[in-house]
Amino acid sequence: MSENLHARAEKLIAQERIEGISQAERDWLAAHLRECAACAQVTQQTNDALRVLRGLPISLPRGLAERTQFRVQLRAQEMREREPKRRLLWVMCAMSWGLGIATAPYVWQAFEWAGNRVGVPRLVWELGFGLWWTIPALVAAAVVVLENLRQANERDWSGR
């Protein structure tokens, strides 16, 4: 029997278990296995290997689920407690931006007036106006980042 036939049979034996094969391929393989003891043995070995893999006994650590459930509930409680603070932060940011938009024309005039009065170049007081706008957002972002870092550190300590 040609080497190619055995190679094809071996490929189909694996393919059948990994991806599946067509009916025609299955028929061809069955016919080949009836005639070829070596390839039939490969099939048997593959089936045995998978049976052993599927049947491996693994014992769970005692109380693993209960301990995990307890930790998860604690974390959930912690998250629930932190939620109002986080919401308050976003409400304050939204109010700050809302006020910023509403008062922008007046603040612009105030910066212009102060800039002219002090005698600083136009670019400087315009930059000042820009900063005045972005600082609340930067502070909010910094608070969120710091909070996330703190939580990550806490998890590292409690987790391991």
Add this chain to the structure above:
Amino acid sequence: MADDNKALAQGLKRRDPDLLDQLIEQYQFRLFRYLLYLTSSRERAEDFFQETWIRVLERGHQYDGNYKFEAWLFRIARNLVIDWQRQKKMQSLDALLDPEEGAPMEFAAQNQPSPLHMILSAEEKIGVHASLDRIPTVYREVLVLRFQEELGLEEIAGVLAAPLSTVKSRLYRGLEALRGAMQGSAA
């Protein structure tokens, strides 16, 4: 099934405590087994098991129910193990992310007898442990996902964040290695 997954996704978004308790019970064996194969350490597998469920709680809103929950769960677990490996700097990033290109991915400490080995030695007096220990983790992982967890190829690709072709090639090589190892132990 799709409806079940959608309901699960809704519950995870709400951080439903009863649902989480139920999921931990339901998937404890499968998740622990996967982590044990990945880390070859009972202690680490236990740590990662707990950490995985904390992540599920925190990131439950990211699960949309369009694919199997276990695939998402295994992916979280796997990412945690990889992150931990990165932090420990025990292996190069390249070797972890693309093991086919370099040395095979080995999460377990090489110089210790694996707990898998110990469990099997204690619970089953057969030569299977030695055979499985000889299979690189990268292949063992896909074999576990395919033949124990019975995930589809696309789902495995999702867990591994790898192309389908990579999953297939690892499965073919893994199956060959498994057969070879069993044959070796039987001889």
